[in-house]
Amino acid sequence: MIEKPAENQYPIDDLIRKRWSPRAFSAQPVEGAKLLSLLEAARWAASCFNEQPWSFIVATKESADEFERLLGCLVESNALWAQHAPVLMLSIARLNFERNAKPNRHAFHDVGQAATSLALQATALGLVVHQMAGFSVAKAREQYAIPEGYEPVAAIAVGYQGEPEGLPEELRKKEEAPRTRRPLESFVFNGRWGQTSPLVR
Numbered sequence: 001m002i003e004k005p006a007e008n009q010y011p012i013d014d015l016i017r018k019r020w021s022p023r024a025f026s027a028q029p030v031e032g033a034k035l036l037s038l039l040e041a042a043r044w045a046a047s048c049f050n051e052q053p054w055s056f057i058v059a060t061k062e063s064a065d066e067f068e069r070l071l072g073c074l075v076e077s078n079a080l081w082a083q084h085a086p087v088l089m090l091s092i093a094r095l096n097f098e099r100n101a102k103p104n105r106h107a108f109h110d111v112g113q114a115a116t117s118l119a120l121q122a123t124a125l126g127l128v129v130h131q132m133a134g135f136s137v138a139k140a141r142e143q144y145a146i147p148e149g150y151e152p153v154a155a156i157a158v159g160y161q162g163e164p165e166g167l168p169e170e171l172r173k174k175e176e177a178p179r180t181r182r183p184l185e186s187f188v189f190n191g192r193w194g195q196t197s198p199l200v201r
């Protein structure tokens with residue numbers, strides 16, 4: 001099993017170090033209780049005005065039709081590997097505040113926060129998560145009758161990690177490639193835009 005812990009510049013919690021986005025999934029189903037823990041973790045994310053603008057459509061392989069429905073929304077390059085995950089999800093953002101119907105600028109931000117909580121909880125439970133922008137928004141909207149005012153955000157594959165040998169050559173190379181990040185110096189600013197903060201210099 002490939003492990004790709006972060007090569008962190010400064011100490012971080014082990015959960016954050018270990019989380020990564022594999023494409024090789026084992027066929028092992030995810031226990032219902034663990035799936036509930038992931039969604040519970042998402043539920044407790046922070047959000048603007050505590051509006052909790054997230055929804056999740058969840059499809060497991062136990063319901064083959066439902067799984068195929070969500071899989072069918074993915075672009076081919078994602079469906080290629082995500083078909084082997086036992087659980088697929090789709091996150092959806094409510095775009096307007098419930099409290100006053102005004103646009104919520106932070107809706108996507110907050111759905112992303114919920115997704116991060118879900119992913120870290122998954123890591124804590126020995127599961128892996130791979131988020132995807134590569135899906136058809138129009139198809140998802142049509143398949144699930146998602147109403148106006150709500151926007152599909154990301155597809156999410158969840159499961160136990162598998163062996164990379166089962167992946168096509170090109171994906172196996174990606175699976176084995178090191179994880180990279182820009183250094184802190186490139187995005188921590190102070191004083192004015194683009195000026196590296198002395199904190200990290």
Ligand SMILES: Cc1cc2nc3c(=O)[nH]c(=O)nc-3n(C[C@H](O)[C@H](O)[C@H](O)COP(=O)(O)O)c2cc1C
Nearest residue numbers: 019020021022023078130131132133134135154179
């Ligand atoms: C919103 C979002 C969309 C993504 N879309 C895709 C995708 O369509 N296909 C894919 O293979 N990976 C996708 N990824 C995974 C990223 O490529 C991955 O998170 C990034 O390379 C960092 O790697 P790590 O998660 O292993 O640290 C997506 C991740 C996020 C958060």
